[in-house]
Amino acid sequence: MASALHISGIRKTFGSGDKTVEVLKRIDIDVAAGEFLILVGPSGCGKSTLLSIIAGLDDPTEGEIRIGHRNVVGVAPAQRDIAMVFQSYALYPTMSVAENIGFALEMRKVPRADREKRIAEVAAMLQITHLLDRRPAQLSGGQRQRVAMGRALARQPQLFLFDEPLSNLDAKLRVEMRAEIKRLHQASGITSVYVTHDQIEAMTLGSRIAVMKDGVLQQLGTPDDIYSRPANTYVASFIGSPTMNMIAGSTNKTLAGGLFDIKEASLPLAGPAGGEALLGVRPEHISLSGDAPWRGEVSVVEPTGADTFVVVKTAAGDITVRTSPQTQAKPGDAVGLQISAGHVNWFDAVSGVRL
Amino acid sequence: MIAKNFSRVLIYGVLLLAAVLFLAPMYVMLATSFKDAEEIRSGNLLSLPNGLNFEAWTLAWSSACTGTDCRGLQPFFWNSVLIVFPAVLISTLWGAVNGYVLSLWKFRGSDLLFGFMLFGVFMPFQVVLLPMSQVLGWLGISSSVGGLIFVHCLAGLAGTTLFFRNYYAAVPKELVNAARIDGAGFWRIFVRIIVPLSTPIVMVTLIWQFTNIWNDFLFGVAFSGADSKPITVGLNNMVNTSSSVKNYNVDMAAAVIAGLPTMLIYVLAGQYFVKGLTAGAVKG
Numbered sequence: 001m002a003s004a005l006h007i008s009g010i011r012k013t014f015g016s017g018d019k020t021v022e023v024l025k026r027i028d029i030d031v032a033a034g035e036f037l038i039l040v041g042p043s044g045c046g047k048s049t050l051l052s053i054i055a056g057l058d059d060p061t062e063g064e065i066r067i068g069h070r071n072v073v074g075v076a077p078a079q080r081d082i083a084m085v086f087q088s089y090a091l092y093p094t095m096s097v098a099e100n101i102g103f104a105l106e107m108r109k110v111p112r113a114d115r116e117k118r119i120a121e122v123a124a125m126l127q128i129t130h131l132l133d134r135r136p137a138q139l140s141g142g143q144r145q146r147v148a149m150g151r152a153l154a155r156q157p158q159l160f161l162f163d164e165p166l167s168n169l170d171a172k173l174r175v176e177m178r179a180e181i182k183r184l185h186q187a188s189g190i191t192s193v194y195v196t197h198d199q200i201e202a203m204t205l206g207s208r209i210a211v212m213k214d215g216v217l218q219q220l221g222t223p224d225d226i227y228s229r230p231a232n233t234y235v236a237s238f239i240g241s242p243t244m245n246m247i248a249g250s251t252n253k254t255l256a257g258g259l260f261d262i263k264e265a266s267l268p269l270a271g272p273a274g275g276e277a278l279l280g281v282r283p284e285h286i287s288l289s290g291d292a293p294w295r296g297e298v299s300v301v302e303p304t305g306a307d308t309f310v311v312v313k314t315a316a317g318d319i320t321v322r323t324s325p326q327t328q329a330k331p332g333d334a335v336g337l338q339i340s341a342g343h344v345n346w347f348d349a350v351s352g353v354r355l
Numbered sequence: 356m357i358a359k360n361f362s363r364v365l366i367y368g369v370l371l372l373a374a375v376l377f378l379a380p381m382y383v384m385l386a387t388s389f390k391d392a393e394e395i396r397s398g399n400l401l402s403l404p405n406g407l408n409f410e411a412w413t414l415a416w417s418s419a420c421t422g423t424d425c426r427g428l429q430p431f432f433w434n435s436v437l438i439v440f441p442a443v444l445i446s447t448l449w450g451a452v453n454g455y456v457l458s459l460w461k462f463r464g465s466d467l468l469f470g471f472m473l474f475g476v477f478m479p480f481q482v483v484l485l486p487m488s489q490v491l492g493w494l495g496i497s498s499s500v501g502g503l504i505f506v507h508c509l510a511g512l513a514g515t516t517l518f519f520r521n522y523y524a525a526v527p528k529e530l531v532n533a534a535r536i537d538g539a540g541f542w543r544i545f546v547r548i549i550v551p552l553s554t555p556i557v558m559v560t561l562i563w564q565f566t567n568i569w570n571d572f573l574f575g576v577a578f579s580g581a582d583s584k585p586i587t588v589g590l591n592n593m594v595n596t597s598s599s600v601k602n603y604n605v606d607m608a609a610a611v612i613a614g615l616p617t618m619l620i621y622v623l624a625g626q627y628f629v630k631g632l633t634a635g636a637v638k639g
Contacts, residue, residue, distance in 0.1 A: 057532050078538035090529035094551035103547075107538030151537075 003066075004191040005031040005054070005159060010063035012049055012215075023049050025215045026063070031193065031208075036185050038206035039195045041238075046215040047195045048163060054193060055161050056080050067159055078107070083152035084161040087168060089144045091136035091151070098123075098132040101150045108155075122150045125184070142173045149184065160185075160192040166201065178204060199239050203227065211235045230345060233352035236280050242309055242320045245286065247279040248349060249316070264315035265294045267339060272346045272355045280345035283309060283322040288329060292336030298329050312337060388412060388608035395603050411604035415612060419605050421593045428609050430582070431589025435569060437500050438585055442507035443564040449508065450515025450560060451553065455545055457516070458523040459531050469520060475513025483510075484577050491578060498580030506578055507568045514567075515560050522556040523549065555631035562628050566617045586613045 012024040024046045031037045039047040052058035054065055056077035065072050072080050083104070091100050098119050105115045123129040126146045136144055145165065152160060162181075166174045182205055185192055196202055202209050203223045211218040211226060211234075219231035230236035236244045249262035251271030258270030260279060271277055288310065296314035303325055310321045310329050319337060329335060346355040387395060388411050389404035417427040456462075457469045487506060488497060496502035526549065534544045575585040584592070590613045594606045621628070 055532075055536060057535065077532075077536045078540075082536060084533065084536050086529045086533055088527055088529050090527060090533035092530065092534070092548050094548070103534070103539075104537035107543070151533075155537075 003030045004033040004035070004068065005029075005037075005193065006064070006066035007031075007050070007054070008064045008066075010050065010053060010065070011061045012046070012053065012058070013061045023215050024053075024060070027212075027215075027217050029210055029217065029220060031191060033191055034189045036192045036194065036205060036207045038202040038209045039193065039212060040197065040199060040202040040209055041212035041218075043197060044214075045212040047197075047212050050212075051161055051163055051193060051195045054159075055082060055084055081158040082161055083155045083157040083159075084163065085148045085152050085165045087164040089136070089148040089165075089168075091144055091147055093136055096133050096135060097128065097139070097147050097150075100136070100147055101132075101154045104151065104155045118154055122154045125153065125187075126150050126180075141169055142177065145169060145173075145177055146180075149181070153184065153188070156188075157190065160190050162192065162194040162196075164196055165194075167196075167198070181205060199241065203239065209239075211238060213238075228343075229354070230280070231354050233278060233280070233347050236345060236347070240282060242283055244280045244282050244345070245317075245319050246347075247281070247316050247319070249277065249279060250275045251277065262316040267294060269339065269341055269344060276349035277355060278347040278349055278352070280347055281339055282343065283320040285340040285343040286319060286321045287338045287340070288312075288321055288323060288327070288335045289338040290336055292338045294337045294339075296335060296337060298331050298333040298335055301327070301329055301331060310335075384607045384611055388415075388604055388611055390604050392600070392602065392604065411602070412608040412612070414602070415593075415605045415609035419593055419602070419609065421589060421596055428586060428589050428593065428612055431584055431586040432612065434500060434579075434583055434589075435586040438503045438507065438583075439565060439568045442504045442511070442568050443561060445504070446508045446511035446515050446564055447557065447560045449512055450517075451519045451550070451557070452545070453512070453516040454519025454521075454523050455549055457520045459526065459528060459549070460541070469516075472513050472516050475510075476517055478513075480510060480573055484573075488578065497578065498583060500583045502578055503574060503583060503585070506574050507571065510574065511564050511567060515564065518556055518560050518563070519553070522553065526552065555627065557631075558624055558627035559631035562620055562624055565620050569617050589613075 007027055007029040010024055010027045011022065014021045014023060027046075027050060029037070039050060041047050049058060053060045054067075056072065056075060060073060063073075067080055067082070092103065095103065098116075101119045101122055102115045105118060110118070119132070120129070123132055126149060128143065128146050128150060131139060131143060131147070136147065139147065145168075148165065165181075166177055169177060178201060181194075185205075194201075194205060203226075206223055208220065208222055209226045210220045213234055219226060219235045221229075221231075226235060226239050230239065230244070233246060237246070247262055249260050249267070249271070251273065252259035252261045252266065258268070260267045260269045260271040260277075262279070267279070269279070271279070294314065296312040296319065298310055299313045299318070300311040302309040302311070305325070307322050308325045308327050310323055310327060312319045312321060312335060314337070321337065323329065347353065348355055383400060386402070386404055387400075389406070389408050390398070391408055391410065394405060415428055416432075417429050418425055419427045453472075457465055487509075491497035491502045491505070494502075494505070496505060530548060531544055534548055539547065570587060571585065572587040572591070575588045576591075579585065579588060590609050593609055
């Protein structure tokens with residue numbers, strides 16, 4: 001199937017001469033129809049600028065955006081067949097909820113009867129029928145969020161854009177709305193691009209995730225790719241909480257099975273050829289075991305309910321281990337650490353690129 | 356307790372004194388306007404009139420003489436009305452569009468342009484008198500009501516732009532972006548989304564402009580013709596018309612008539628003025 005959204009070679013610079021700032025450095029992303037693409041990264045990584053360029057609110061310095069078969073660079077936002085949900089919701093303050101939802105249809109000269117039918121459908125879908133006559137100022141944060149979603153849904157666009165839509169909600173509501181967005185996406189099947197800085201939102205919502213940093217696409221892949229096979233140490237540390245353990249060391253070829261020498265210990269892992277490397281292991285792939293040869297001392301025990309994270313101080317640095325809440329470990333205990341050999345990641349010691 | 360009461364009394368005393376000082380001229384004007392010539396000559400400046408005698412008001416309004424023209428203030432009053440309504444409406448609307456562009460549709464150099472416009476707020480208008488009269492001449496509207504409307508629109512534009520620009524600076528840009536994606540254009544966004552938000556600042560601007568233009572004397576005296584003089588100029592000419600006796604009661608009535616519309620506007624819409632100046636960001 002043709003890609004629903006094709007981003008190729010997008011560059012964006014601000015300023016000129018010596019003060020030129022390059023916010024996006026050649027971004028290429030292909031989004032298949034029905035996909036839910038997440039743009040994730042720290043603030044200032046260019047993700048929101050990229051979304052603005054897709055929406056047509058900003059023009060790229062270079063590159064091409066295709067929605068369906070159409071190159072839309074230079075096309076007005078209204079003509080791109082997109083709908084967008086903003087961080088501040090951007091509801092029209094002087095219009096009722098119904099007028100807000102129907103505004104885009106009104107601008108497109110949809111007859112009143114059809115418009116009202118569509119407003120009623122969308123309101124029912126989002127369970128906001130009882131709010132239709134209210135003004136945005138009379139709504140709670142969660143209700144405004146629903147109206148903003150409704151305004152986007154009413155249009156049945158080719159492409160949905162979300163700009164950190166959940167970041168103004170409290171934690172409980174955020175989880176609810178996250179599930180709601182996922183449900184709506186599954187029901188509508190409309191291709192979506194979603195910007196967030198929250199890695200949990202990225203993992204739970206995305207069918208694919210694009211991790212960005214400093215205007216460069218670091219990795220593009222499924223949540224599982226990103227989590228289990230991060231392309232570099234930046235992605236590895238950005239996704240996952242607590243973050244992946246990084247252990248510096250070098251490959252030792254003296255033993256047939258392979259050894260990885262780290263500070264004051266050797267791990268029975270076949271390291272990459274060529275000496276120095278970084279070993280990346282998620283907390284859930286290390287376990288505490290009384291007799292393992294790699295030793296350390298428990299420094300912090302953090303229960304989170306379902307899991308307990310134990311931070312172990314070793315000669316090679318602090319290592320976080322995920323254990324069951326029943327763990328007996330307490331600060332000061334001497335423990336051994338066991339790595340699950342099937343789940344290790346190797347990174348270049350200098351560039352941080354996955355080996 | 357006594358000390359507290361004392362300070363209360365002191366505060367009220369000072370406030371009362373200030374009020375009396377500010378209201379005294381107003382009182383003298385009103386009281387004198389209701390007296391006849393005999394009362395004024397024999398009585399005290401501060402004494403109450405013997406009754407509500409509207410003779411001076413009628414004279415001032417319709418038959419007092421300015422030079423040889425004895426039609427009272429009436430023609431000047433209607434000139435002012437003809438000038439003030441279009442000038443206030445046009446300058447307010449124009450300022451609103453300017454503010455909308457300068458805050459929500461910024462372009463390269465728009466902040467610089469706004470900086471230049473700010474000059475207009477602080478520039479003494481005496482500076483533009485000569486060039487302006489040239490321009491009015493070129494446009495063929497010198498010495499006319501139309502010319503005065505034009506001058507007041509231009510002179511007020513910097514101020515109205517400033518008001519609207521600062522008010523709209525608090526409007527989130529996302530609102531405009533959402534409307535652009537929804538399919539509304541520049542004017543549609545202005546009319547459907549921005550103008551409905553603007554009631555407080557529109558009230559402020561209307562009051563501000565009405566007061567400025569109604570009370571204007573400089574442009575009125577410099578750019579008006581024989582039949583386009585505004586009320587401030589009319590009042591001045593009437594009071595300065597030399598006659599054997601000074602009709603203080605008529606002069607006072609005329610001055611009150613000249614000042615009445617602005618007072619009325621403030622009484623009717625003054626609450627919006629304060630509210631509008633302190634109105635915060637848009638909720639939504």
